[in-house]
Amino acid sequence: MSLETRLSALATRIGQIIKQRGVPAGGTVGQSIVKTGAGDYAFGWGTTSGGSAATRLTATVTSSQLANNVTELLTVPLAKGYALYQVTLSGAGWLRIYRDTASRTADASRDQTTDPAPGSGVVAEVIGTLGVWDQAVSGWDGKTPPDGVIPLRLTNLSGAAQAITVTLTYLPLEA
Known part of the structure; x- marks a missing residue:
């Protein structure tokens, strides 16, 4: 395999890793990035429940x-x-x-x-x-x-x- 082919494959893999660990694709207005599992980089789009104002x-x-x-x-x-x-x-x-x-x-x-x-x-x-x-x-x-x-x-x-x-x-x- 040529050096050019190996560098191209490496660049593709780096791009995949960045996508996996960056902001996930999709989501809709009002959604937030939330943790979806116990593992590292386990996150996705979700709707969080908001807190409420403290009560006197x-x-x-x-x-x-x-x-x-x-x-x-x-x-x-x-x-x-x-x-x-x-x-x-x-x-x-x-x-x-x-x-x-x-x-x-x-x-x-x-x-x-x-x-x-x-x-x-x-x-x-x-x-x-x-x-x-x-x-x-x-x-x-x-x-x-x-x-x-x-x-x-x-x-x-x-x-x-x-x-x-x-x-x-x-x-x-x-x-």
């Missing part, structure tokens, strides 16, 4: 019976990452939401009139009974590994002993 959720946690100006450490299951829309308290209080328990511990001595330092791990705080933001407040679970359980600190400011229910409205960003 609420999470609640209720403190024990707290005397006025008494603080309790709480946790609430949200998500590993979340967008916080609104927080309501059933009675007047000071609620702090943290990235992790170390941030909550480090923030223990801060008073209400002092803003948290940037990067301190304070995601948001509410003084009163309602916290609503013009733009969602993004937060995330800073533990390793994250489990979506978010640490809180709640102080009763109602003037009387009571249990306070905290309701957080949020959108999960990471499961």
Whole structure:
């Protein structure tokens, strides 16, 4: 077999391999390339089912019976990452939401009139009974590994002993 014939056969085979491992022929509008089997290069055209938009959720946690100006450490299951829309308290209080328990511990001595330092791990705080933001407040679970359980600190400011229910409205960003 001549060199020219062998080079021609090689070029044909390379073309076949490129076709096999490149974009497959065919397909229709709206289809995507999908994996069709376990082997390498096993793919073809298919219709994928689209996801849906995430749903806004609420999470609640209720403190024990707290005397006025008494603080309790709480946790609430949200998500590993979340967008916080609104927080309501059933009675007047000071609620702090943290990235992790170390941030909550480090923030223990801060008073209400002092803003948290940037990067301190304070995601948001509410003084009163309602916290609503013009733009969602993004937060995330800073533990390793994250489990979506978010640490809180709640102080009763109602003037009387009571249990306070905290309701957080949020959108999960990471499961």
